[in-house]
Amino acid sequence: MSGRVVLVGAGPGDPDLITVAGLKALREADVIVTDRLVPEALLAEAGEGAEIIPVGKIPRGKFTPQERINEILVEQALAGRVVVRFKGGDPFVFGRGYEEWLACVAAGVPVSYVPGVSSSIAGAGLAGIPVTQRGITQGYTVVSGHVPPGDERCDVDWEGLAGSGLTLVIMMGVFHLPRITECLIEAGLDPQTPSAMVENAGLPQMRVLRSTVGEIAEIAKAEGVRPPAVTIIGEVAGLGA
Structure with a gap:
C-alpha cells in the first residue's frame, strides 16, 4: 500500500508562517482534508489534480463529526492516496490530531506529523x-x-x-x-x-x-x-x- 496520511500544521494564519516541510507535504498530496482556518493561499499551493475535501468546524455551527473525518483519512489512504490532513496552528494543540493519528494506526495506515506554529x-x-x-x-x-x-x-x-x-x-x-x-x-x-x-x-x-x-x-x-x-x-x- 502506497497510501499514507500526513498531519500538517498550517500555522497561525499568515501563509508565510507554514514550515518548509509543511509546504512540501502540501504540494505532494493527492488529497487535502482541510480545516476552516487554513489560509486559502496555501490551498492554492496544492499540486495539479489534488482533491481538496473541506471538513471545517464552525464554532456552535455546522461541522463534520470527528469520526467521519477519521474515516475519510483512512478510506483515502487505503485507496493508495497520499493524504494531507491540513489544520490551522499545530495538529496536536487542540486540533484533535492525535485522535486522527490513532485512527490511522488502528487501520494500519502509515501516518506522520509535520509541526505547525501554534x-x-x-x-x-x-x-x-x-x-x-x-x-x-x-x-x-x-x-x-x-x-x-x-x-x-x-x-x-x-x-x-x-x-x-x-x-x-x-x-x-x-x-x-x-x-x-x-x-x-x-x-x-x-x-x-x-x-x-x-x-x-x-x-x-x-x-x-x-x-x-x-x-x-x-x-x-x-x-x-x-x-x-x-x-x-x-x-x-x-x-x-
Missing part, C-alpha cells in the same frame, strides 16, 4: 507580547476555554492557575471569557492583572485588545470579538503596548 504562542508574539520574560515570568500555561468553569466536563484547574504566577494563554475562550475571568478573580487573581486578546492572529484583519483581567471580557463583548481569538493573562500582557 497560535497559542504566535498569537501573543505577533501582538508584541512574549509568553515568558526574564524577571517577570518563567513559564506559561495553555488551556482550552471551550468548556467553562463549573461545567462537569471541565478538567482545567482554574483556581490553581489563578495563583500560579505563570502566563495564562486561553484558546477557544471567546464565548466563556466572562465566566473564566470571574472564576480567576474569585480564586484570588488580582483584577488589575494585565490581559490582552488577539483576534485573527497573523491575518490582515488581526486586532489586539488590551485591558485587565477584570475588564477584558466586557471590552471584548463591546468590540464584537469573534473566534478565532487568543486571550493572554499575566504581567507580560502589559508589554509590547
Whole structure:
C-alpha cells in the first residue's frame, strides 16, 4: 500500500508562517482534508489534480463529526492516496490530531506529523507580547476555554492557575471569557492583572485588545470579538503596548 496520511500544521494564519516541510507535504498530496482556518493561499499551493475535501468546524455551527473525518483519512489512504490532513496552528494543540493519528494506526495506515506554529504562542508574539520574560515570568500555561468553569466536563484547574504566577494563554475562550475571568478573580487573581486578546492572529484583519483581567471580557463583548481569538493573562500582557 502506497497510501499514507500526513498531519500538517498550517500555522497561525499568515501563509508565510507554514514550515518548509509543511509546504512540501502540501504540494505532494493527492488529497487535502482541510480545516476552516487554513489560509486559502496555501490551498492554492496544492499540486495539479489534488482533491481538496473541506471538513471545517464552525464554532456552535455546522461541522463534520470527528469520526467521519477519521474515516475519510483512512478510506483515502487505503485507496493508495497520499493524504494531507491540513489544520490551522499545530495538529496536536487542540486540533484533535492525535485522535486522527490513532485512527490511522488502528487501520494500519502509515501516518506522520509535520509541526505547525501554534497560535497559542504566535498569537501573543505577533501582538508584541512574549509568553515568558526574564524577571517577570518563567513559564506559561495553555488551556482550552471551550468548556467553562463549573461545567462537569471541565478538567482545567482554574483556581490553581489563578495563583500560579505563570502566563495564562486561553484558546477557544471567546464565548466563556466572562465566566473564566470571574472564576480567576474569585480564586484570588488580582483584577488589575494585565490581559490582552488577539483576534485573527497573523491575518490582515488581526486586532489586539488590551485591558485587565477584570475588564477584558466586557471590552471584548463591546468590540464584537469573534473566534478565532487568543486571550493572554499575566504581567507580560502589559508589554509590547
